[in-house]
Amino acid sequence: MANSFPWLTVLVFLPLAGAATLCLVKDSTARWIALAVTLADFAAALPLWWLFDQQSSQMQFTEHIAWITAPPIHYSLGVDGISLPLVLMTAALMPLCVLASWTSVTTRVNGFMATLLVMETAMLGVFVALDFVLFYVFWEAMLIPMYLLIGVWGGPNRLYAAIKFFLYTLAGSVLLLVAILVLYFYGGRTFDILALSQVTYSASLQTWLFLAFFAAFAVKVPMFPFHTWLPDAHVEAPTAGSVILASVLLKMGTYGFLRFSLPMLPDASRAMTPLMVGLSIVAIIYGAYMALAQTDLKKLIAYSSVSHMGFVTLGLFVLNQQGIEGAVMQMVNHGITTGALFLCVGIIYERTHSRLIADNVGLAKPMPQYATLLVIFALSSLGLPGTNSFVGEFLVLVGTFLWSKTATALASLGIILAAAYMLWMVQRVAFGVPSPLQLPKLTDLNRRELATLAPLVLLVFWIGLYPNPFVSRMHASVTKTLDSMARTKVAPATHPSAAVPVTVLATSSDNEAAEGQKP
């Protein structure tokens, strides 16, 4: 049985080991080693997809080792139906990031690749950590490599963007640490995420904790009005940095809401729903409007991210099965589609050295393959039926409809606007008439670039046409999250000195052990 093998440890720390070896090699070999390591890591992640038990809502592939004894902090890992798609998406995107940086990064290549790999370890760690302190360690450890990615290998205004990104996210997450500590004392002196999710906290405590979580997660998502770091960071980051930022980093915020805010603080989540839905809708419409006005391709996609992530938070906070499943789908979809769009921008930037729409007009003639793929990803981004985003956005809207019809109507505006800015962008970039002055010799995609984009095209259509394997894997876990939200609302009088013995951890891990015995 797979449980005996530490899948997740291997998955998380393989890139770190790769990063260590990269310090010793030259730039030319660094690329190949980084590609090999990320591919190996993806290969290590793939079996999880089949070994994962779809019927179970429990954490699977768990590992549980004592790390620090006082207070009890564990090295404890596991995945469920919510984290599994995100883990796979992260592992799948990293080789593409390496490929995308193959020629565009020319300075300090081994440092760049090592930073990417350190990033991968931290990101995977965030999704699989089951101990709150361990989660926080991975969550914060990500800041430094991302800061370096933007600041060292970024664009002209990179210093400003890097420090803005760093301070924004750091300031958001300091409150998270205090919230974690408060939860420890009120939740029975444990950092175990599953055990903490089963404790009921008093209403006022829940509100405070919710706000602290909100500060950390909303900055990361980013929710309106905490989004201002995002366009700067995206524009200045190198292509791989933008892809990681858009595809994985933003998901950590929504993952945090889903993993912590909803199950641990159900009453506060319910109470905050109107506010969260309101902010989401503002983000959807505002992001889309801002995207309409952009002249820089990366900024356009960055603002479209704000809009799309609004759908994710909207789906989460309508608090029903369809909404949350749609939100998880949309997390993956946004990772694929937006990642692909950033890769496309990176490819054209390597040729024309400009990200401005005005400088990249009429590419369909010289670069037909590129234009085809760009159109596919753009259509996916605007949620055309048959592509991946349609599935997620549709589910989110169905969920929202059950909650409020007005909200659904407003959110749908975002899809219309998405069609507007995406199609307008495609119209100019792919089919516009270039000014005769600037017709540089553009070569179509080479094999490396095709290899970078082709897997994403496959995913776009696979999820778009047959999303069932994805939905079925997350179904049980989403149901469990909703069930745990529906539990008793009466809070026992717990305070720091009353050490509530928590037996939940033992029983839940017993259950998992029992589950593991089954073939």
Add this chain to the structure above:
Amino acid sequence: MTSFGSDLLAILPELIVVTAACLVLVLDPVTPASKKELLAWISLGALALCIGLTGGQIGMLNMRVFAFNDLVVVDAYARFWKLLLYVVTGLTILMSLPYLKVERLQLGEYYGFTLLALSGMLVMVSGADLLTIYLGTELMSLSLYVMAGLKRSPRSLEASAKYFVLGAFSSGLLLYGISLLYGATGGTKLASIAGAIGTRGFEDPLLLIATILLTVGFGFKLAVVPFHMWTPDVYQGAPTSVTAFMAVASKAASFAAFLRVFVEGLGGLKADWSPLFLALCLVTLILGNVVAIVQTNIKRMLAYSSIAHAGYALIGLVAAGRGMGESGATSGLASVMLYLVVYAFMTLGAFAVIGMFRKGGIEGEEIEDFSGLAKRQPLAALLMLVFMVSLAGIPPTAGFIGKFYVFMAAVEAGLSWLAVAALIFAAVSAYYYMRVVMVMYMREPEATVVDIPQLVPSPALSIVLACAIAGVIIFGLFPNPLVSLALQSVLSLK
């Protein structure tokens, strides 16, 4: 009561250090300038002996030896600090070897004074009587005044004079506080003071004044706002290795004595001193972190950062004061000990890099001098990156573990708001630490500069950096042994 022989045995490490100091000072005039390093090796040998002696007993947590009519106590708490002080002093001496050579400060008395300062610190952490602690403080301070001026440049002399004047003033206040406390309680032994105070609080105004004077006296040594004025000038002017020694060892020893005095002696007044320290802690955090932002000299920046770090450590004491007698006190005090160990390694590491950083023969101590260091010397830049990240308290470095336990103690004591405030200032501090990283990694070195600033490597420096980085990484990833040692050592503090 024990015999004289066993008294001496109890303070054997101190005796070894003082003997080595005397030996170094005697040998100094007869050692040729080219062989001054011999003196350093003698000092290191003595330290190794002490590490063996104290380290061998570190497991005996319940062994508590009083000596010289209860003037001195050697308990697990004292041994914890002593071990830290040996290691820190050893690393400082190793760092000084190449530093003194490049700075052409081949002075034998440097090592002698280092050891004398160390012996003062050892007395401080073992003092069970206010007068013993005072003597230790003076021995440490007097040695440090001299060491600060060893460079004999105007700045260095200014540092020494400033340090002396303000330090002497603070010592006077400390002594005055001790004498008032003697008047109020009839004793200078911590145990008898604790007995006389009982739990009567500040009914006696003498006790209030004495507590304030003691706080001011120790506040100077700890560099806590508003008694921090000397710190930036002294840290900037003193030779870098001395700065490191002051920032780490003298702060650790002062904290050790400070905790012992206020917990063992004035524990009955905790309800009264806890709010006082809370106020000090807040202003220290605010001022230290905010003023550090505008510094352009890296030694000054680290001076303010060390002020801020004293603020973080104080949080643990405030928390302990809130919950003394319960588990809260233990975790609060242990978090202070933990914090200072972690702080010692990352600060020493940072100063080691700065001390060896040369720009055309002179010390490159402006932050701008670090421009593009990552290109020229990737390894040095990487080390500095880790030290800065750790100082900012970002996981998975030791700095995070230190902050984690301090904040945990604060939350346990019901001071969540203090933890929030302190963490916000931790985020502020990240700005100036990251600026060093930014300069190293994201600025191009100036092409016009003839004297390219760079790090002068040497074997001794490599050892120091290896130890510092190992401390920062290992305590960050596997803090468990250190945490349990601190938690158990602090139990002997009653």
